[in-house]
Amino acid sequence: MSSKIIGRPMDRVDGKLKVTGKAQYAAEYNPPGMAYAVIVQSTVPRGTVLRMQTSEAERAPGVLAVLTPRNTPKLPGADKFSAVPVLPRLTAMQDSEVLYNGQPIALVVADTFERATYAASRVRTTYVEKAASLKLEAGLERSEPALGNFGMPPPGHTRGDAAAALAAAPVRVEASYRTPTEHHNPMEPHASIAVWDDPEHLTLYDSNQGVFFMRQFLSLLFGLPPDNVRVISRYVGGGFGCKALPWPHQIMSIMAAKVVGRPVKLVLTRQQMFSLVGYRPQTLQKVELGASAQGKLTAIRHTGYSETSELDAFTEPFVNVSNMLYACPNVATSQRVVRLSASTPTFMRAPGEAPGTFAFESAMDELAHALKRDPLELRRLNHADKDPEHGKPWSSKSLLECYRWCAERFGWQRRSLQPRSMRDGDALIGWGMATATFPAFRMQASALARVMADGTAVVQCGAADLGTGAYTVFTQLAAETLGMSPEKVRMEMGDTVLPPGGLAGGSSTTATASPAIRSASNEVRRKLVQLAVADKESPLHGLAEKDIVVEDGRLSSSQDTARGETFAQLLTRQKLTHVEGKGDAAPDPAEQKFSSHAFGSHFVEVRVDEALGTVRVSRIVTAMGAGRILNPKTARSQIQGGVIFGLGMALTEETLRDPRLGRVMTADFAEYHVPVHADVPDIDVHFVEEHDPHVNPLGIKGIGEIGTTGIAAAVANAVFHATGKRVRELPITLDKLL
Amino acid sequence: MTDSKQPLSDGSAPAEASSPEAPEGTTRREFIATATVGSALLLEACRHAPPVEGPPPGTAPAELEVTFKVNGQLQTLKVDPRTSLLDALRERLGLTGTKKGCDHGQCGACTVLVDGRRELSCLSLAVMHQGAEVSTVEGLAQGDTLHPLQQAFIEQDALQCGYCTSGQLMSAVGLMSEPCGASDDDVREAMSGNLCRCSAYPNIIAAIQQVRRLPKL
Structure with missing residues (x-):
């Protein structure tokens, strides 16, 4: 596919509606x-x-x-x-x-x-x-094995013999981590x-x-x-899941x-x-790593608990990242849930991967410290060249290039190995990093495209744009496929009168709907060409279909572009109100031959005031290898937003329930602290160019959630580097550093 | 509450001017402090406002009349005295560009300008605005010509879901006539009462700074 419109940093098509207050949200109908x-x-x-x-x-x-x-x-x-x-x-x-x-x-x-x-x-x-049952720790004895959410396999994996490998490992680390209940708060x-x-x-x-x-x-x-x-x-x-x-x-x-x-x-x-909608459940996690003296992972054991309600056994599948993130022959992971007198938890941006990467990527940092090795080098040494969990090849993977780009941009080689060794006046400086990952998959979707006699187009797919930029990238995709200017294309979404789109979950919206939109648009384009060459009054009459160029709402001869006509001229003469195409898309079983994940890395600088215990994140460098990027402008915003979502998780966000009454005590923005303007430094986001011929027809991996994975660990690792204190319990509030 | 008669400086004020303690600041801390007096305000308004028709003594009037300008247009409403300015705009005048994010003055989504100053419309009652001039996001553009901040927000991709955007914009418009320092950090501090969960924060700052650096007309 040529890329005149796809891949361009086009302004958001719904931007004007949103800056003028005219975009109509659910409560605004009357x-x-x-x-x-x-x-x-x-x-x-x-x-x-x-x-x-x-x-x-x-x-x-x-x-x-x-x-x-x-x-x-x-x-x-x-x-x-x-x-x-x-x-x-x-x-x-x-x-x-x-x-x-x-x-x-x-x-x-x-x-x-x-x-x-x-x-x-x-x-x-x-x-x-x-x-009432109100405390997670008090319920561990009556915990239940975790089930998979909504038909997904239960979290957990075994390969090799982790217990024996741990016992035999020359270097071992073992630590327990805790992540709190968190609320999405769109x-x-x-x-x-x-x-x-x-x-x-x-x-x-x-x-x-x-x-x-x-x-x-x-x-x-x-x-x-x-x-x-x-x-x-x-x-x-x-939305973010809730x-x-x-x-x-x-x-x-x-x-x-x-x-x-x-x-x-x-x-x-x-x-x-x-209390009336879901949340990310709190987790208690234990990670054990065994490694050779050189730092090669020989064993991973990752286990733990998450809370759920008496109504539903939702699981936060945090061990799944440990199964696949690094090459390691011996792995044992499993999870249990504890039912509490609480409302039901649900998916929250990177469910499983966000708290899972916090524990696992913190443990990797602890291993690097135990080995006296650079944390980035340790990760490179244990890079998984194929999916270690399923033994399949990756459909594509650019993690090493993400590491390289971030390290160079960040100036990682100037990092001193010892904690507490970097200062700027009173501030302790810490540099930390972590790997980010999120699986790529897609669902079924249908789309309809219609070119109208006035030369505009309407493209419909009942998918959702939660602010992700879906309206914009679908407009770009349809415009390019139809051979039209994006200004002439109107994308319609979010209504069950439209063809069914997927659920905006699992970072799958773009991968799910794009093939259907492309297929519908291709059908329209083909029909327009066929109409023109068959029409005696068309200047293109009699030409072969392959000799027709479609661009900017106009059909012309590839030999002589002056010879041609616009869509509007063709349809008007044919007395047609519109030409329509339909497209359906579903995952192809051939895609299952590969393992598909997006990968990335975060490099973070923190400044810690030791007298006050305050942590300021002063610099973040993030690189992502996430397949084809349809719009680098909206994509950058997605990753940046995901990173800041992770900063909240790292430093400020925590839902607390009253230990006697079980009522949420932090039920507003004064008590539940999401990041504000003043908390956020500039964030350097880079997409590694990645062509993935296997993941799906358009090579799209999804970018809604990966930004939030790994970031809490990168901050915690930076805090350790700054202070020598390992905080294993989120959020990293000042009381934990004093 | 702050004194609306406070003279504004020329924008070259020291950074402290935009700190949370400064009278012009509209930080989250101030919002929160204000939120706690919300119910007191409501009581006060009910006590002092003249009843439209004489209800029995001791009972609150069902409705009070209030007249104010919204985006230059005179509006007269009979409202339940408990109606916030925000709900009057959204539910009575159909001006849903102003958003309700928390109804407690903690998120900034409902920010409007009242007599040129930014104000949280969820924390003030409609009946308190007799004779006031209220500006909302719907009044920013001149016909099809967007306000420079609206244009900058689009160019810098300073929005995602769009729900905080009206408040960010109105806050930014208010900021333009406040004594705020020149640096990004100054703007971050002065905008910290406006939450954005999609976290378009760096892009919002870029958009505001882009407009602040435009030559003054």
């Missing part, structure tokens, strides 16, 4: 007669609702309904939850059991937001309390507006990462044919709309986003 719903949450961690006093709320001005476990309609498909592995169990006031603090127990609907909020505060609940709160168009037809304006997935869930739950449910999610104010699966609020807004006979808007408060 169907006539819309009412407002507010969720009431449990205030005990475990028990049964004994009595709810709702009369004061019901009498409050403007109140239309108060739903509680007593009067909430039963969901026709609620019993199908456990039968379908991709659907999590949710609580939506179907019974009186309280399984965590903050569980939705009532819903107040009123004619205005203020009135609904006030009335919700007047609901009084008494409970029969039961013993800037846009979760929001739904439910509209029953008639008793059998539902429209949901919703903020989610996949409209078709949401439709599948809702149609099952409400006993409706899928075609009777329309889900619209055109602009999503960030908008992938359904949560109670979608169900509750739909039930409320049915009960009051009006459209109902339900927007979670920021505080509610800490």
